[in-house]
Amino acid sequence: MFEALLGNGLVLKKIIESIKELVTEVNFEVTSEAISLQAMDASHVALVVLILRASEFEEYRCDRPQTLGVSITNLAKLLKIAGNDDSIILRAEDEAHVLTLVFTGKNNEKMCEFNLNLITLDSEHLGIPEQNYSAEIIMSSLEYARICRELTQVTDTLNLNVDKECVRFAVSGDIGAGSITMRANISDKAEEKMVLNVLEPVSMAFALRYLNLFNKASCLSEEVSLSLSPEVPVVLKFSFTLGELRYFLAPKISEDS
Amino acid sequence: MFEALLGNGLVLKKIIESIKELVTEVNFEVTSEAISLQAMDASHVALVVLILRASEFEEYRCDRPQTLGVSITNLAKLLKIAGNDDSIILRAEDEAHVLTLVFTGKNNEKMCEFNLNLITLDSEHLGIPEQNYSAEIIMSSLEYARICRELTQVTDTLNLNVDKECVRFAVSGDIGAGSITMRANISDKAEEKMVLNVLEPVSMAFALRYLNLFNKASCLSEEVSLSLSPEVPVVLKFSFTLGELRYFLAPKISEDS
Amino acid sequence: MFEALLGNGLVLKKIIESIKELVTEVNFEVTSEAISLQAMDASHVALVVLILRASEFEEYRCDRPQTLGVSITNLAKLLKIAGNDDSIILRAEDEAHVLTLVFTGKNNEKMCEFNLNLITLDSEHLGIPEQNYSAEIIMSSLEYARICRELTQVTDTLNLNVDKECVRFAVSGDIGAGSITMRANISDKAEEKMVLNVLEPVSMAFALRYLNLFNKASCLSEEVSLSLSPEVPVVLKFSFTLGELRYFLAPKISEDS
Numbered sequence: 001m002f003e004a005l006l007g008n009g010l011v012l013k014k015i016i017e018s019i020k021e022l023v024t025e026v027n028f029e030v031t032s033e034a035i036s037l038q039a040m041d042a043s044h045v046a047l048v049v050l051i052l053r054a055s056e057f058e059e060y061r062c063d064r065p066q067t068l069g070v071s072i073t074n075l076a077k078l079l080k081i082a083g084n085d086d087s088i089i090l091r092a093e094d095e096a097h098v099l100t101l102v103f104t105g106k107n108n109e110k111m112c113e114f115n116l117n118l119i120t121l122d123s124e125h126l127g128i129p130e131q132n133y134s135a136e137i138i139m140s141s142l143e144y145a146r147i148c149r150e151l152t153q154v155t156d157t158l159n160l161n162v163d164k165e166c167v168r169f170a171v172s173g174d175i176g177a178g179s180i181t182m183r184a185n186i187s188d189k190a191e192e193k194m195v196l197n198v199l200e201p202v203s204m205a206f207a208l209r210y211l212n213l214f215n216k217a218s219c220l221s222e223e224v225s226l227s228l229s230p231e232v233p234v235v236l237k238f239s240f241t242l243g244e245l246r247y248f249l250a251p252k253i254s255e256d257s
Numbered sequence: 258m259f260e261a262l263l264g265n266g267l268v269l270k271k272i273i274e275s276i277k278e279l280v281t282e283v284n285f286e287v288t289s290e291a292i293s294l295q296a297m298d299a300s301h302v303a304l305v306v307l308i309l310r311a312s313e314f315e316e317y318r319c320d321r322p323q324t325l326g327v328s329i330t331n332l333a334k335l336l337k338i339a340g341n342d343d344s345i346i347l348r349a350e351d352e353a354h355v356l357t358l359v360f361t362g363k364n365n366e367k368m369c370e371f372n373l374n375l376i377t378l379d380s381e382h383l384g385i386p387e388q389n390y391s392a393e394i395i396m397s398s399l400e401y402a403r404i405c406r407e408l409t410q411v412t413d414t415l416n417l418n419v420d421k422e423c424v425r426f427a428v429s430g431d432i433g434a435g436s437i438t439m440r441a442n443i444s445d446k447a448e449e450k451m452v453l454n455v456l457e458p459v460s461m462a463f464a465l466r467y468l469n470l471f472n473k474a475s476c477l478s479e480e481v482s483l484s485l486s487p488e489v490p491v492v493l494k495f496s497f498t499l500g501e502l503r504y505f506l507a508p509k510i511s512e513d514s
Numbered sequence: 515m516f517e518a519l520l521g522n523g524l525v526l527k528k529i530i531e532s533i534k535e536l537v538t539e540v541n542f543e544v545t546s547e548a549i550s551l552q553a554m555d556a557s558h559v560a561l562v563v564l565i566l567r568a569s570e571f572e573e574y575r576c577d578r579p580q581t582l583g584v585s586i587t588n589l590a591k592l593l594k595i596a597g598n599d600d601s602i603i604l605r606a607e608d609e610a611h612v613l614t615l616v617f618t619g620k621n622n623e624k625m626c627e628f629n630l631n632l633i634t635l636d637s638e639h640l641g642i643p644e645q646n647y648s649a650e651i652i653m654s655s656l657e658y659a660r661i662c663r664e665l666t667q668v669t670d671t672l673n674l675n676v677d678k679e680c681v682r683f684a685v686s687g688d689i690g691a692g693s694i695t696m697r698a699n700i701s702d703k704a705e706e707k708m709v710l711n712v713l714e715p716v717s718m719a720f721a722l723r724y725l726n727l728f729n730k731a732s733c734l735s736e737e738v739s740l741s742l743s744p745e746v747p748v749v750l751k752f753s754f755t756l757g758e759l760r761y762f763l764a765p766k767i768s769e770d771s
Contacts, residue, residue, distance in 0.1 A: 074432035077410035081437070098433060107449045109442045114411075114435025153591035154628075175588035176612060178628025180595075185623045192621045331689035334667035338694075355690060364706045366699045371668075371692025 002030045002066055002092045005059035009088035009103065011220070011242055013079045018217040018238075018245065019048050020076045027121050028068040030092070034243070038125060046210050047233070047248040049128070056242045058087070068092055068099055069121040075099075078114050086112075128248075133227040133235075135162045135202045138195040139182070141224040141238065145215035147180055152208045154178065157252055162228065163201035167194065190222050202228045205252040211236075214247040259287045259323055259349045262316035266345035266360065268477070268499055270336045275474040275495075275502065276305050277333045284378050285325040287349070291500070295382060303467050304490070304505040306385070313499045315344070325349055325356055326378040332356075335371050343369075385505075390484040390492075392419045392459045395452040396439070398475035398495065401483075404437055405468045411435070414509055415465050419485065420458040424451065447479050459485045462509040468493075471504040516544045516580055516606045519573035523602035523617065525734070525756055527593045532731040532752075532759065533562050534590045541635050542582040544606070548757070552639060560724050561747070561762040563642070570756045572601070582606055582613055583635040589613075592628050600626075642762075647741040647749075649676045649716045652709040653696070655738040655752065659729035661694055666722045668692070671766055676742065677715040681708065704736050716742045719766040725750075728761040 006012055023039040035052040054060040082088055082103040089102040098115035147169050151158060155173030162168070170179035184196040214236050218224065221238040228234050233248040263269055280296040292309040311317040339345055339360040346359040355372040404426050408415060412430030419425070427436035441453040471493050475481065478495040485491050490505040520526055537553040540562075549566040568574040596602055596617040603616040612629040661683050665672060669687030676682070684693035698710040728750050732738065735752040742748050747762040 071432065077432065078435070080410055081407040101435075107444075107446075109440040109444070109449060109451060111438045112435070113438075114433060116433040117431075150595040153594055174631075175585065175591065176628060176630040178592070178615075178626070181625045181627075183623040187621075187623070189621075192623060194623060328689065334689065335692070337667055338664040358692075364701075364703075366697040366701070366706060366708060368695045369692070370695075371690060373690040374688075 001094060002062045002090070003059070004035065004054070004057045004061075004090045006088045006090070006242075007058045009082050009086045010084045011240060012088055013082060013084070014219050015050065015245060016072060016076045016079055018220060019050070020072045021216070022046060022213050023048055024073050025069070025071050025119060025121055027123055028070055029065065030062050030068060031065045032062045040124065045207070045250060046213075047126070049246045049248070050243070052243040064094065066092060066094070066096070067123065068096070069119040070099060070116065071119060075116060078116055081112060081114070131229065131232060134198070134200050134229045136197040136228070137162060137167055137226040138193075138197075138223055140191045140193060141215070141218035141221055143191050144224050145218040148208055148211045148215055151180070152212060156208050157205050158208050158211060159203070159205050160228065161201070161203045162196060162198060164196060164198045167196060202230060204228060204230065204234065206234060206249055207252060210249050214249070217245050217247075220245060258351060259319045259347070260316070261292065261311070261314045261318075261347045263345045263347070263499075264315045266339050266343045267341045268497060269345055270339060270341070271476050272307065272502060273329060273333045273336055275477060276307070277329045278473070279303060279470050280305055281330050282326070282328050282376060282378055284380055285327055286322065287319050287325060288322045289319045297381065302464070302507060303471075304383070306503045306505070307500070309500040321351065323349065323351070323353070324380065325353070326376040327356060327373065328376060332373060335373055338369060338371070388486065388489060391455070391457045391486045392484075393454040394419060394424055394483040394485070395450075395454075395480055397448045397450060398472070398478055398481040400448050401481050402472035402475040405465055405472055408437070409465045409469060413465050414462050415468060416460070416462050417485070418458070418460045419453060419455060421453060421455045424453060459487060461485060461487065461491065463491060463506055464509060467506050471506070474502050474504075477502060515608060516576045516604070517573070518549065518568070518571045518575070518604045520602045520604070520756075521572045523596050523600045524598045525754060526602055527596060527598070528733050529564065529759060530586060530590045530593055532734060533564070534586045535730070536560060536727050537562055538587050539583070539585050539633060539635055541637055542584055543579065544576050544582060545579045546576045554638065559721070559764060560727075561640070563760040563762070564757070566757040578608065580606060580608070580610070581637065582610070583633040584613060584630065585633060589630060592630055595626060595628070645743065645746060648712070648714050648743045650711040650742070651676060651681055651740040652707075652737055654705045654707060655729070655732035655735055657705050658738050659732040662722055662725045662729055665694070666726060670722050671719050672722050672725060673717070673719050674742070675715070675717045676710060676712060678710060678712045681710060716744060718742060718744065718748065720748060720763055721766060724763050728763070731759050731761075734759060
């Protein structure tokens with residue numbers, strides 16, 4: 001028996017909205033410690049890793065570890081039925097064929113209960129090696145999302161250059177070239193804050209299409225951190241009370257090399 | 258000569274918007290008592306019945322009964338020209354070829370007058386038999402519209418089960434199954450109110466596509482009433498100061514039978 | 515060297531948005547007096563004339579006159595990157611191959627600099643003859659835009675009739691016919707104001723499609739003026755602190771003649 005009660009259902013709605021365009025079918029692993037998932041996108045370029053800590057749920061019980069194969073597309077449809085203020089219960093019997101979702105609003109006269117059919121998926125759990133990164137950028141998730149979205153106007157590749165003083169988001173395309181440069185600072189305004197933890201300068205290129213997909217998670221967290229090392233995937237991390245959502249993306253090979 | 262002055266033109270704009278996707282050409286019947294229309298949708302599954310009471314217009318004159326054949330599509334286009342605060346005059350000479358619409362805003366320096374070409378339509382006035390219904394549901398029109406819209410995510414058929422204590426909106430599809438249950442209550446909050454007048458429990462199925470089309474009328478009235486009896490069409494009624502708009506929809510035959 | 519600093523970058527964003535659907539590639543002429551452009555739309559029916567006065571820029575320097583061939587489509591993309599509160603610097607070296615745009619927000623830790631590739635275009639500078647017009651209409655740009663947009667519901671041609679007392683916006687199509695009539699008045703409310711300077715009554719017809727495209731400029735100015743004389747193009751003028759934007763449109767030949 002697995003059962004978890006989430007007082008603030010909205011965060012779960014946001015999480016699923018944040019990943020549904022990237023991964024359509026996933027295995028959720030439920031244990032006594034956490035609900036987690038790890039999935040590659042269809043083109044095997046990006047990896048999504050989600051952890052929701054058991055201790056942060058209002059109620060949580062997991063008698064034995066289970067793998068729950070879920071269509072994210074269908075789960076998103078059911079979660080749309082939940083009100084933004086609803087609490088959400090997730091429940092699965094041992095060896096379950098359905099995941100039960102119960103939505104409870106402030107209006108006690110109304111009860112919503114849905115059974116989502118589970119599916120069987122090949123497991124592809126990847127060991128993610130511990131990595132020390134050359135540079136870490138911590139900034140406003142909204143500001144970062146805005147920059148990525150706007151630079152997509154110019155071209156499809158973002159060149160990210162970071163040193164101790166500043167980070168440069170540069171683009172170059174048929175219409176021209178340019179960059180947005182932000183200096184390290186500790187602003188009172190979350191939107192302007194820019195923390196740079198840099199061991200050595202890094203210059204890497206990424207597909208803006210994926211970065212924009214990841215940025216759907218900017219509704220989950222005021223800040224985003226980007227961890228960079230040459231020739232290894234960048235990690236974008238969105239942290240929130242319930243846990244964290246990380247995206248991994250392999251760099252584009254520089255056109256110069 | 259027919260002439261009717263409506264101080265609050267917005268309600269007429271909303272009514273026509275509420276039916277234009279269901280019926281495209283209709284006969285308006287104008288008499289000294291009311292303006293009315295009755296029309297089947299193109300697939301002859303749903304019936305729309307509208308009554309606007311003469312007594313609720315600021316001014317009203319109808320020398321002799323007339324049938325005015327109107328393209329709802331074109332009438333909607335002209336009504337879009339009227340401001341939300343405008344008063345609207347409807348006018349037709351005896352044996353008219355055009356319906357004249359005059360929009361008058363608070364700005365007296367501006368006058369809008371349009372002649373809508375009338376069309377000749379076969380009349381298909383149906384006698385709607387008086388019916389005693391087994392169950393009546395009165396609830397928030399917005400809440401009801403929300404439930405129908407959301408359950409459309411799961412499947413295309415709504416199973417409606419009502420008894421003295423509660424009403425259950427149930428769905429079952431490829432992705433899973435579930436229901437929203439609401440208990441009878443007299444809440445102060447219009448959104449939560451649920452009045453159930455039930456002689457005997459009813460269980461019926463309806464096409465969500467049509468229910469969603471009907472729900473465009475939820476802007477006309479805070480409440481909607483659903484009248485149900487086995488094997489006869491459900492009636493959805495939206496009442497407002499000027500009159501009422503009713504939709505009739507035949508039930509789907511249960512897959513069990 | 516050409517360099518111009520615009521404290522209020524938003525106005526430039528609006529100007530380019532106002533013309534980008536009409537003209538895609540243009541020559542900007544920069545001189546010590548002004549930045550100007552003059553361009554026909556692709557079908558050579560409408561003419562756009564823009565003047566931005568040097569004296570209204572916060573800083574302005576133009577060592578020698580230059581012609582800068584610009585893709586409006588691409589310039590619009592880059593200007594989307596500028597925040598609404600940003601100041602904008604435009605810069606070009608003598609015999610430049612790129613136009614440099616620098617966006618500076620209130621946040622000094624952030625710098626945006628883009629180089630837009632210039633293009634070589636045939637020059638088609640037209641001498642616009644001085645013209646005394648028979649009638650001039652000055653009215654709210656938003657109200658005028660609303661009227662054009664709404665009448666497009668009925669048909670694609672606007673008949674404009676103006677005399678000393680009033681202006682009539684009339685349409686006639688398959689669905690019917692009608693008009694919006696506004697009387698001359700000097701209302702305190704900008705939205706209702708209607709100034710008519712009429713030497714002799716004028717009756718002309720124009721393609722609503724173009725009038726609607728011009729009306730994207732209604733965000734630039736509270737008022738629009740229309741200058742009319744029989745058989746010559748109407749001029750729509752939108753004035754703002756920085757300069758003015760004029761559109762010329764040839765009348766449609768009356769179907770009677």
